[in-house]
Amino acid sequence: MRREAELETILTEFIERLQRAFGSVERARGKRILDIACGSNSSRSPDTGERTAMFEPWFCRLLFALGADPVGVDAGDLEGERFEHHAADLSRIGALDFLPDASFDGIQDSRLFGSPEFLALLPRSQHAPIKAELRRQEKRLLKPGGVIIHSDNP
Ligand SMILES: C[S@@+](CC[C@H](N)C(=O)[O-])C[C@H]1O[C@@H](n2cnc3c(N)ncnc32)[C@H](O)[C@@H]1O
Numbered sequence: 643m644r645r646e647a648e649l650e651t652i653l654t655e656f657i658e659r660l661q662r663a664f665g666s667v668e669r670a671r672g673k674r675i676l677d678i679a680c681g682s683n684s685s686r687s688p689d690t691g692e693r694t695a696m697f698e699p700w701f702c703r704l705l706f707a708l709g710a711d712p713v714g715v716d717a718g719d720l721e722g723e724r725f726e727h728h729a730a731d732l733s734r735i736g737a738l739d740f741l742p743d744a745s746f747d748g749i750q751d752s753r754l755f756g757s758p759e760f761l762a763l764l765p766r767s768q769h770a771p772i773k774a775e776l777r778r779q780e781k782r783l784l785k786p787g788g789v790i791i792h793s794d795n796p
Contacts, residue, residue, distance in 0.1 A: 648696055656701045663748055663791040671709040673747040675791070676783060677701050678776065679732055679754035682718025688756045697757075699723060701750060713746075717759065733763045733772060738779040749780050750791040 685697035705712035714727040
């Protein structure tokens with residue numbers, strides 16, 4: 643946080659999302675939660691295009707520290723992270739097919755479509771089918787009673 647002041651804003655935002663989704667952060671304990679485009683140790687800023695600590699996998703790290711069971715999916719570097727993580731190219735239809743139906747208590751997708759990595763693969767004019775695919779996958783992957791913690795693409 644000393645290096646990047648905006649990190650505090652992001653962590654506060656994630657805590658508020660958990661409070662809204664589950665009533666309190668403590669209730670996230672034990673829950674299996676998918677974070678789509680979770681951030682990584684190589685992720686770059688949409689503003690500057692430079693590598694930034696802001697988009698490291700903070701939501702999964704926070705969930706792990708809270709005793710939840712996070713699963714992060716991202717194309718960037720997640721080596722050494724202690725939570726379950728998978729590399730996938732989310733610009734491809736079917737990229738999340740390897741995850742079983744009805745297996746998550748909560749799902750988040752946040753800030754994928756504006757990221758420099760995603761825009762380098764697909765221009766905005768080609769995002770609609772991928773947005774529809776994410777909606778389909780989120781519906782498939784949520785357990786009955788599971789919640790969308792946050793989606794940029796509701
Ligand atoms: C701006 S960061 C968002 C991180 C976090 N979700 C948040 O809201 O702070 C965008 C993330 O999307 C990932 N990403 C971009 N294109 C991707 C792709 N085609 N497949 C998988 N991940 C991708 C990047 O590696 C980066 O970690």
